[in-house]
Amino acid sequence: MEISVETIGFPRVGEARQLKYALEKYWRQQISLEELLNTANSVEEQNWRVQLAAGVDRIGVGDFTLYDHMLDWTMRLGCEPSRFKSIEDDTDRYFAMARGRTGIPAMDMTKWFDTNYHYEVPEIDQDCSPRANFTSFLEEITRAIDALGSQRAVPIVIGPLTYVGLSKLKNVSLSDIVKKLTNVYVELFEHIMKLGVTEVQVHEPILVTSKGLGMLEMIAALYGGDGTRGVLTADDRLAVDLVTYFDGLDERVYRAVCGSNVAAVSMDFTRGDNIAMLETSGFPADKRLGLGAVDGRSIWKFHPDELTQFLKRVDGCFRSGKIPSKISLQPSCSLHHLPYTVEAEVSLKQNEELGLAPVLSFAYEKLSELTAVREGLSKLESSASSDVFCEVRESWEGFYRLNPKKQPVWDRITSITASDLSRPEQFSDRRPKQMTDCHILPTTTIGSFPQTDEIRRLRRRFISGTISKSDYETEIDKQIAYNIGVQEALGIDILVHGEPERTDMVEYFAQKLDGFAFTQNGWVQSYGSRCVRPPIVYSDLTRLHDMTVREFVVAQSLTHKPVKGMLTGPVTILNWSFPRKDISRKDQALQIALCLRDEVSDLERAGCRVVQMDEPALREGMPLKDHKKDVYLQWAVDAFKLSTAVAKAETSVHTHMCYAEFTDCLDAIMALDADVNSIENARSGNETLEAFKKAGYGKDLGPGTYDIHSPVVPAVTDIQQKLQEFLSCMPPEQLVVNPDCGLKTRKWPETIAALRNMVTATHQVKSQLKLEPTT
Known part of the structure; x- marks a missing residue:
């Protein structure tokens, strides 16, 4: 089994929230745009160095943002709402879309899938005319290549299905807008190839939602399948890693992505039941399997017994020929949903009576977990036990000893009845009694x-x-x-x-x-x-x-x-x-x-x-x-x-x-x-x-x-x-x-x-x- 390690996103505000403070100073006109960008670049480059030092084989780059990554793609794809187009400067227009301006309301904002992260909702109507605006993105990728090399730096691109699927559409169909955007994505991929990059991550988390079932034909058109080459996978010089997360794939969607021409499919194995899909349907031998085995939204270290059982199932799939020999271990999703490092938590580390710090794992520690998972999967072949797994097991045992179950709490929960969930009167009866002086x-x-x-x-x-x-x-x-x-x-x-x-x-x-x-x-x-x-x-x-x-x-x-x-x-x-x-x-x-x-x-x-x-x-x-x-x-x-x-x-x-x-x-x-x-x-x-x-x-x-x-x-x-x-x-x-x-x-x-x-x-x-x- 050939096992590599990959990341698909990283925290982006800085260990000391440098970007937050720089942004707010820029908005108060206390620093220049150049100073803001210098701070942003410094934070991003530090992120790359940490991942490089952790031995990550392929580092996802290009996910960094000054405000919101979906807003970035609205700018890159030239899909700004018409009310902002009178603002000539790109930076001014960008922040006006995020924060509004006198007489020009900001774009709508909502939650990113089922997380507590907010994104700026794209607004697309029949007059939308996408155009390429990739200069700053390509500059970012160039800096990453200089720092990491063209083989290790893997650009992260929000896929067209996810971008449009999360948009507010007015008098236009999803498929029509995806078609309009396709040529812009093709142009982006051509620019990326000219930089010497050989692989790109295309993030399509929309496919794990119920909307994914309505996108089967578009999956084939974009990524190949049903006898088609796929517009975004037509050039063999650029391998596409189709990345999904936050849940498992529906069986029909799974078959569509497995039947596509992408080089790799990355999936979340901490939510949903993608492992069962592997066991029943297998995985194409000509693709790399992205195994999202480390929970990118949990601050807890892995439980060794649970992880061992999961890895045994993966190993069983490999031995039975249901999954390929090329596997990429990665977090289940971007690590930007986590704090930077447990090492910064001095108080928790000193509080031995709580026993909490030894079982915590933030973004930096998740990188170490990837190495531990690779070791655990490798040891299964020789039936050897992992030293890291043994250490983590001891930490969990100590934590549970220090924090036993509180029986009175559970007694109260089991005694909840239907009457505990009902107001004493119906709304029509109680409303006239309320706030009578208003x-x-x-x-x-x-x-x-x-x-x-x-x-x-x-x-x-x-x-x-x-x-x-x-x-x-x-x-x-x-x-x-x-x-x-x-x-x-x-x-x-x-x-x-x-x-x-x-x-x-x-x-x-x-x-x-x-x-x-x-x-x-x-x-x-x-x-x-x-x-x-x-x-x-x-x-x-x-x-x-x-x-x-x-x-x-x-x-x-x-x-x-x-x-x-x-x-x-x-x-x-x-x-x-x-x-x-x-x-x-x-x-x-x-x-x-x-x-x-x-x-x-x-x-x-x-x-x-x-x-x-x-x-x-x-x-x-x-x-x-x-x-x-x-x-x-x-x-x-x-x-x-x-x-x-x-x-x-x-x-x-x-x-x-x-x-x-x-x-x-x-x-x-x-x-x-x-x-x-x-x-x-x-x-x-x-x-x-x-x-x-x-x-x-x-x-x-x-x-x-x-x-x-x-x-x-x-x-x-x-x-x-x-x-x-x-x-x-x-x-x-x-x-x-x-x-x-x-x-x-x-x-x-x-x-x-x-x-x-x-x-x-x-x-x-x-x-x-x-x-x-x-x-």
């Missing part, structure tokens, strides 16, 4: 207000022990008072305390629950310069005390208007954390839900009349195959209801959901039984509202009136127009007015200006409708 079209915000430098300094002083907890809380209370005062002055109806005490909507709650661990430098990119540091679920979860009551009481004491109790939902806490792999995601979600259920009860006892349980990650966790969705949505909905059903009928339960395609899970959203659902909608038209209306959504809805991801302050007329569009879909009695997400990343001047315009626009619309003014 009139039609009430205004509110999603929860957070700007996290200023002052707040960050205060938090650092508290963490370092420079100030006491009492002094810290006194300063936080001053910030809460300021936030309440701003909202009162603006005339907002349903208030929030602004969350100055919270670093992150997930990390904050994780820090209050026993069973979570935290990194110091475990940053991963969410979008653009936005990085998150997911907590780690390592043990059964329990709530030691209330988590949000003190700050709510402070805020409510300052106003007669209702103040929301702000909570993050169980599915979002789970999906935005690194979960355990030894128990199901469902059980982890239910453990979190029980903790939140107790918090809701405590908030109500403290006088809270509005509880917001945010679930922005509900949709993103949905499986990629249609037949798997119902099971996930059932337990996800149950977890939310377990958290909130304890609320009294008089308590208004709100939720919030971020950018996502909601149309395929509207039944689940309605089943949440939340009284108000606010959605990120400002970058979209009325498609989502129309879908809610068509589905018969009868509860209250808060579509985002303006885009908080852009620094542009929306005009009163723009928000007014949005509201009029909303009212064309739903009656005013059903609508709540709010921004489309939290405001923590914005500055105070733009926040106040935007909210003032939102309130003004709302009053103007209410006046036009002759509605009673808000008190």
